[in-house]
Amino acid sequence: MLRVADHAARTDTGRARSANEDSYWVRSPLFVLADGMGGAQAGEVASKTAVDVFADQGGLPDGPGTYEERLAGLVAAANSQVHERAQSDDQFAGMGTTLTVAYVGEDDLAIAHVGDSRFYVLRDGQLSQLTDDHSLVGELVRRGQISAEEAEDHPQRSIITRALGIEGEVVVDHFSWPVRDGDVFLLCSDGLTGMVPDPRVAELIATSPDLSTAATRLIAAANEAGGRDNITVILFRVEEVTPGEGAVVGGSGGQETMAGATAPSTAEVRAASAAGAGATATQQSRTPDDPRSVVGASTVEARAPRPPRHPRHDAAPKRKRRWAPFAKGFAVIAVLLVLIASGGWIATRSVYFVGTDDDGFVTLYTGLPYSLPILKLYSTEFTSGVPAQELSPQVQRTVTEHKLRSHDDAVDLIRQLEQGTLAGQNAS
Template sequence: MLRVADHAARTDTGRARSANEDSYWVHSPLFVLADGMGGAQAGEVASQTAVSVFSTQGGMPDGPGTYEERLAALVAQANGQVYSQAQSDDQFAGMGTTLTVAYVGEDDLAIAHVGDSRFYVLRDGELTQLTDDHSLVGELVRRGQISAEEAEDHPQRSIITRALGIEGEVVVDHFSWPVRDGDLFLLCSDGLTGMVSDAGVAEILAGAPSLAVAAQRLVTAANEAGGRDNITVILFRVEDVTPGEGAVVNQHTSVGDAVPAAPVAAAPIATQTTVRPTEMLVGSSTIEPRAPRPPRHPRHEAGPPKRRRWVGVAKGFAVLAVLLALVLSGGILASQSVYFVGTDDDGFVTLYSGLPYELPGVNLFQTQFTSGVPAQSLSPRVQQTITDHKLRSHDDAVDLIRQLERGDLAGQYAS
């Protein structure tokens, strides 16, 4: 059985800001951190509103589902409250907040996450980030277009692709993590990670005599590096008090899945509660999203379907007959003069030539190019345009993708 052996938390305004828009709440074994945006007052209100959803519960509420699913439901509830406030009061218009939550259960650690605040584990001296940054540079790093070092000084590092309060619904990453005895966890706002490298954070954590000292040293290091943003850190160490047992293995899966327990060294598997991501924010301004996080795991329950598969025996035979006729008549060559728009295996809008069907050993379509637009970020109406795989001319298909990239289509992004 797991328990929290020790914990500590610190927050600081930093050296460049006049107010602290970060909020946190610690009620072991529940840990909550939010980093608000939208101006000093609005950002502070957004983060406090999100955290209050958890603090008013007094802990993890009872209910159906795994811990991670219940955390995700509370994050969705927090999003609704922040969104309602932003819509009802002009002074809060455009406000939003990140939210990262962790709960230590009896057998594993549950995490729910939206935004670019981070959650780390220090294990055997190695610091590993468990959450994905919902930011433009985070996506560029994941796609290999820039390095982690380049991301630290990227001019667009402040652009986030997902936050609470911008839309009525939000995509929530949630997963369970297999914990080992002695694991040290860190929740922090980007006021820390924007100033101190992961290597620097790991060194401070490893060298501090206590978690309280480590938390203060992290804040001090961020301020000494410039303190450009509010700084909040939450630390907690977990121990396994189950007699005669070693490492704890994850036993939770998402609703509707049958995924075997992950080994101790496995990475967390993110799942989602809705398919309606928020728009990007720079302070209180909304800009055109470019590269939100694509769906990467088979456990995703939402998002647009991949390229059309066989459905129904009767339909399968009918399509097969047509395709065989094309092959026999040489029509498959002519099919390469038609195009359709779909998604690749990572969920990005892609241009294909050929027919939108797959047969064993027969390639009926070819990839022409993949855009930077994740289909998951589109409104349901526009998603339908992508997933119907309508046959188009080359120019028509290219024009559709370019409109998506520019954001020219009305209702392109979910609202």
């Protein structure tokens, strides 16, 4: 029989965001994490709406079906609520959220997942990702068209292909995982994984005296690396017990719901770490200037469970072929055409990037930084008076890398360039 021996949860706005759009809810043995998107208050509303579906139930209710099937049913219900709210209020139009949930049953662990938040297991000092990233680069990695290392810095890494709230129905990944005594599990938003590499995450967890300390250290590491996004981590350790031994829950215990201004600041987290703070965490909500967008959301009901994936590092290395660069180019074009044909390029309404116009002035564009033979996937929002050639090489790279951004993030970058306040802006 399995029980949760210890658990901890932390969330932080990060160093680059003005608000927190992450939400989580914990009542052991159920763990829920959502990472909202949509700008302004929409991302915060989307993530909180999703986790409230589980909070309102007080956990995983009894009913027909396996644990994972019931989890998937609640995720589908959360999708309906987020979608209905987005449709009924113009200020929330287009909002969405990731959602990853885990439930520790008597014999195994049930998981349901949508989006690019992640769920890991730390076993024998080795960290393995159990969920798939529902993102454009995640799909390219799975197809072997780019490497996991290339995905980390890919300019389209923020494009999500599946999220709650975008359509009336959503595909839900759900499966069961065979747990071993002593396994430690991690649910986290991309504010952690985008800043801290997996080996470092494993090291911080393995070397911490308890999960509360590990959670605090993970958030501190993400902030020290730049803290470009909201950071939320949920950790729990599972052990096997004989029936009748009881199911005492360690860690922070009880129910924790976190969203918005109730979350601790970075300074508070650091102070808690220095003072050896306990496991109780206050939750935050996610940032309004989230650069991510959802493209090509699916409209299929929850799919059947699949066997757990083997860790990426177990895969045999692939030989490089001479035609690989050409295949990658054609594959990217094919993916874009599919997105357009399916009506999925929502990015043309909600994604922006900074570049230069034909005269070399810094310009704000909306859409995707690609031109196809039949059309351009972007349009000009406005052109600044800043000549790119007068910028330092470092800032020129920032301007020409065509990184996808939220509207507020892109406008803020151009305003800093116009005012001369961006670090390292002036050419030497």
